[in-house]
Amino acid sequence: MTQSKIVLIGASLEQNGGIATVENLIIKYAPSQTLIKHITSHDEGSVIHRIKIFYQALGLLLWKLLSKKIDIVHIHLSDGGSAFRKAILVLIALIFRQPVLIHAHGAEFDIKYSKFPKLVQQIMNAIFRRCDGFIVLSKTWKEYYVQNLGLNDKQVIILPNPTELPTQIPNRINVNKVKFGFFGRVGERKGTFDLIQAFAKLPKNILEKSELIIAGDGDIEKAKTLVESLNLSQKVTFLGWIDTRTRDALLATINVFVLPSYNEGLPMALLEAMGWGLPTIVTPVGGIPELIIANKNGLLVTPGDIKKLAESMQLVVENEQYRLELGKEARQSVAHLDVKTYWEHLNNIYTQILQLKPDLNLTPTSQTITQ
Numbered sequence: 001m002t003q004s005k006i007v008l009i010g011a012s013l014e015q016n017g018g019i020a021t022v023e024n025l026i027i028k029y030a031p032s033q034t035l036i037k038h039i040t041s042h043d044e045g046s047v048i049h050r051i052k053i054f055y056q057a058l059g060l061l062l063w064k065l066l067s068k069k070i071d072i073v074h075i076h077l078s079d080g081g082s083a084f085r086k087a088i089l090v091l092i093a094l095i096f097r098q099p100v101l102i103h104a105h106g107a108e109f110d111i112k113y114s115k116f117p118k119l120v121q122q123i124m125n126a127i128f129r130r131c132d133g134f135i136v137l138s139k140t141w142k143e144y145y146v147q148n149l150g151l152n153d154k155q156v157i158i159l160p161n162p163t164e165l166p167t168q169i170p171n172r173i174n175v176n177k178v179k180f181g182f183f184g185r186v187g188e189r190k191g192t193f194d195l196i197q198a199f200a201k202l203p204k205n206i207l208e209k210s211e212l213i214i215a216g217d218g219d220i221e222k223a224k225t226l227v228e229s230l231n232l233s234q235k236v237t238f239l240g241w242i243d244t245r246t247r248d249a250l251l252a253t254i255n256v257f258v259l260p261s262y263n264e265g266l267p268m269a270l271l272e273a274m275g276w277g278l279p280t281i282v283t284p285v286g287g288i289p290e291l292i293i294a295n296k297n298g299l300l301v302t303p304g305d306i307k308k309l310a311e312s313m314q315l316v317v318e319n320e321q322y323r324l325e326l327g328k329e330a331r332q333s334v335a336h337l338d339v340k341t342y343w344e345h346l347n348n349i350y351t352q353i354l355q356l357k358p359d360l361n362l363t364p365t366s367q368t369i370t371q
Contacts (some may be wrong), residue, residue: 003035004350007064009057009089010076010103012043016217016241017185018161018268019076019105025162029339031347037064041085042078054085061089065096072099072132072353079106083113087124094130099353102128103135107263107286108189110144125149132353135159137266138287157349160287161266162342163334169277170252172324178317179211181254181278183247183269184261186218186238191260191283191303193226198260198309200230206317207235213254215239215247251276256316256323261285262303274298274334279326281312297329 008026011019023038030036041057043050064070073093077086086102093100106112113121128134128149134156136142142156180199184190192214199212212235214223220238227236242250257273257280264286273280280298282288292298299312316323 003033004354005069005071006034006036006074006350007039007061007070007072008036008074008076009039009041009061009086011078012040012053013038015042015044018265019078021268022103022105022161023076025164025339026343026346029343031343034347034350037069039064041089042082057089058092061092065093065098070098072101072350074101074103077102077104077106077109079109080112082106083109083116083124087127090127090131094127099132100130101133101135101349101353102131104141104145105137105265107261107265110148111263113148129155131155133157133349135349137161138290140287140290141265159342159345159349160291160337161268161271162339163268163271163275163337165275165335165338166248166252169331172255172277172327173320175255175320177209177211178256178323179213179254180256180258180313181250181273182212182214182216182258183250183273184216184259184267186214186216186220186223188219189262190216190218191262192216192219192223194260194304194306194309195258196223196226196230196232196236198306198313199236200232201306201310202314202317206314210235210313210317212236213239213250215242215250217241247272248276251278254278256281256313258282258309258313260301260303260309264288266291271334271337274330275337277327277331279316279323280330281309281316291333293333296326297333298326 010023013020013024027036039057039060041054043053075086075089090100129151134151136145136156136158137160139158142158145151145156146153182195186192202210217240227233251273257278259267259270259282261283266287270280270282281301282292282298283303284300292300294300301309301312
């Protein structure tokens with residue numbers, strides 16, 4: 001069987017965040033007929049370091065293109081500066097007449113893209129329209145890219161993020177203390193400070209049998225200062241960024257996942273929590289409302305509504321049966337997002353691109369996010 005040679009371009013595989021997690025899952029579960037070469041185009045660090053990494057990526061891509069060792073260039077796209085960098089890489093690949101697949105993740109792509117000068121937007125739109133496929137995480141994001149970048153409807157493919165489903169989930173019956181978990185970059189966008197304030201609003205009797213665990217990097221010192229000002233130091237634990245093994249151990253320990261974000265694509269942390277059978281309290285932003293059905297497999301709270309967030313947290317502490325039912329439904333809701341099934345859809349996309357088929361609107365893929 002002939003191997004498909006895919007060049008996967010995106011964030012460093014060692015980097016924190018959802019894009020690197022998706023990249024690692026794609027590489028880990030790649031079938032034998034697909035050979036993947038990863039090129040890092042972005043890494044954390046100084047401006048000089050990031051520029052160096054990008055130029056190295058340019059060099060590696062050019063070498064691959066010149067040596068004709070590529071079937072598809074699969075590029076992961078975030079937002080802000082990522083759009084500029086990836087547009088350059090796309091243009092280079094197109095010059096060499098190589099198929100290009102864009103994979104959009106940016107939670108704030110719409111906000112940051114709208115701030116670009118109109119001429120820059122027009123140039124970048126023209127480049128992205130030349131791509132052979134454009135993966136997005138939800139229907140909402142598909143509508144955005146079609147309407148604002150002028151992409152062809154059939155060019156845009158809905159492929160929700162994958163997750164690794166544990167074979168067993170822990171028994172969470174009759175717990176003495178309900179542990180809330182937040183996984184993500186600590187800061188305004190993810191709603192960390194709203195969460196801390198909501199936790200502080202819990203009635204004393206509820207607070208006494210509750211705990212909040214915050215895992216992630218970012219504005220940790222600011223969050224700690226807020227916790228201290230609210231006299232919650234004994235109830236809130238900061239872990240910093242955690243590795244995969246620690247994350248899974250924590251997912252097996254906590255009872256409720258909370259992510260009150262203001263902007264999202266389709267957060268990996270949410271999918272992972274649901275896979276572990278956890279009830280979730282989240283906000284209806286990005287692709288989340290296409291996955292979470294309010295009061296069935298999770299609770300939805302308007303971003304910034306601290307009062308409602310606190311009420312939702314109190315509800316799941318007081319009602320264990322309801323909490324367990326939400327978790328059970330959550331697990332069932334992401335069964336179709338298992339990484340092995342994900343690879344079947346991704347392989348279909350690769351195959352269609354290689355066969356130069358014009359219709360990339362894969363029905364199975366488009367349906368994977370519906371309930």
